[in-house]
Amino acid sequence: xxxxxxxxxxxxxxxxxxxxxxxxxxxxxxxxxxxxxxxxxxxxxxxxxxxxxxxxxxxxxxxxxxxxxxxxxxxxxxxxxxxxxxxxxxxxxxxxxxxxxxxxxxxxxxxxxxxxxxxxxxxxxxxxxxxxxxxxxxxxxxxxxxxxxxxxxxxxxxxxxx
Numbered sequence: 001x002x003x004x005x006x007x008x009x010x011x012x013x014x015x016x017x018x019x020x021x022x023x024x025x026x027x028x029x030x031x032x033x034x035x036x037x038x039x040x041x042x043x044x045x046x047x048x049x050x051x052x053x054x055x056x057x058x059x060x061x062x063x064x065x066x067x068x069x070x071x072x073x074x075x076x077x078x079x080x081x082x083x084x085x086x087x088x089x090x091x092x093x094x095x096x097x098x099x100x101x102x103x104x105x106x107x108x109x110x111x112x113x114x115x116x117x118x119x120x121x122x123x124x125x126x127x128x129x130x131x132x133x134x135x136x137x138x139x140x141x142x143x144x145x146x147x148x149x150x151x152x153x154x155x156x157x158x159x160x161x162x
Contacts, residue, residue, distance in 0.1 A: 001097060001123055001126055002124040002126075002129075003121060003122065003123055004121075004122045004124065004130055004135075005119065005121050005122075006119070006120050006135050006138075007118065007119050007120075008117075008139045009116065009118070010115070010118075010143050011108065011113065011115050011116075012113050012115075012116060012150045013112060014114060014149075015107075015112075015113070015114060016080050016106060016107050016114035018153060018160045018161060019105050019116060019146075019149070019150070019153070020077070020081075020082075021160040022149050022153060022160050023082075023103065023116075023146070024075055024082045024103075025049060025075070027042065028055070030149065030152070031057070033152065034145075034148045034152045035059075037060060038059050038060060039057060039059050040058045040059060040060060040065070041058045042056070042057045043056045043058075049072070049075075050072065051074055052071070052072065053072040054071050055069070055072070056069045057069075057070070057089075061090075066089070066090035066091075067089045068086050068090060068091040068092070069086070069087060069088040070084045070085060070086045071084065071085045071087060072084055079104065080106075081102070081104040081105070082103055083100065083101065083103075084100070084103075085099070085100045085101075086098060086099045086100075094125070094128070095124055095129075095130060095134075096122060096124060096125065096128075096130075097123045097124070097125050098123045099121065099123065100120070100121040100123075101119070101120055101121075102119040102121075103116065103117065103118045104116075105117075116146055
């Protein structure tokens with residue numbers, strides 16, 4: 001099995017703690033609102049939201065219902081960081097055994113907003129290769145999702161503000 005590691009950063013106008021809450025602990029409620037017509041439902045299969053929790057996300061691609069399953073490996077509210085492992089589902093396709101996402105949120109220094117840093121560790125099945133185009137598509141989807149969440153939070157200033 002091969003492993004490829006890629007990083008990505010997105011600058012946002014949202015405070016680090018607020019964006020962390022939205023993209024980690026609040027994602028179950030937020031993603032169906034922010035991505036209506038794409039994310040249809042998120043079910044907790046096991047756990048209480050902390051490390052070891054397993055969640056299954058259902059989404060639509062065209063007229064087909066698809067899913068992926070993730071395990072929360074780490075969640076650190078002090079460091080504003082989390083780590084998830086996608087280990088099952090349609091998003092993995094035929095090439096990937098799993099993908100580990102490590103995400104952290106760092107203040108920009110000017111007091112406004114943060115930089116969302118993501119590291120993706122792709123575990124590639126034997127005999128397969130991931131192309132740069134596939135990696136770039138994954139990065140673009142991540143950036144779009146963060147931007148959609150940012151826009152939602154800007155339009156709803158009390159959401160995850162506490």
